[in-house]
Amino acid sequence: MEKVLYTSGAAKELGIGVSTLRNYAVVLESKGYHFxxxxxxxxIFREKDITQIQEMIERMSEDGITVDQAAEITAGQSGKIEVLVTESEERVELDIDRLCEKITLLEEQQTNLAEMNRKxxxxxxxxxxxxxxxxxxxxxxxMMENARNRKKRKGMPFLRSFTFSDKKSLI
Structure with a gap:
């Protein structure tokens, strides 16, 4: 679970005074940072807020920049993070919409294919x-052809008695 602190607890964690933390927070809010x-x-100071203020303090001491400049950099970075999250959420929503459309199309095709299969x-x-x-x-x-052929063969023996050999004997 994420740690949530109020001004006095956050100041203690950062190792700065409560009024200093309030001043930093006011400057950050003026640059667009949201608490x-x-x-x-x-x-209410969440872990990400404390991290941002810690980075702001480090920039001021290492780079020798003013509170205002450090706040602007910090607020600008957090804004970029929020925009990236929003853009990725939009991409996810677009991807989900595309997938839903594809599923609908595939269901229609499946119905058509089932109908074609039935036909x-x-x-x-x-x-x-x-x-x-x-x-x-x-x-x-x-069967009819065989029966007809059998009938033809049955009629043939009658004619068999008059063969050529018999005709020769008559002459």
Whole structure:
């Protein structure tokens, strides 16, 4: 859980006086930095706020810049961080919107493909029935042809008694 301090606790943690911390906070706020406020309108210092003020103090001592300049740099950096977070949140929202659109499209395509699959299954069923009918018709045709050929053969023995050999004997 994040540590939350009020002015006196934050000043103690930073090793500075309460009035100095208040002055730094006022200058930071004038540069656009935002501190949360408690129920009594006192500033609430979170870990990120304490870190920002610590960096501001280090800049003033190391770089020899004024409180105003250090506050401007610190407030500018925190603003960039907030903008980056906002931009990334917007990108995430855009990505989610795109994904939702793609999911909707894919669901529609799946529905279309299911319908096409159903129609193709019906066509396959009809073609199978036609193939079976043709095979049955082919079998019937062959059976009729065989029966006709048998009838022709049955009629032949009657004519067999009059062969050429018999005709020679008559002459």
């Amino acid at each position: 949360e406020r408690g129920s009594n309108n006192g500033r 193709l299954a019906l066509q396959v069923e009809r073609l199978t029935e036609k193939i079976e009918e043709r095979e049955r018709d082919q079998q019937l045709f062959e």
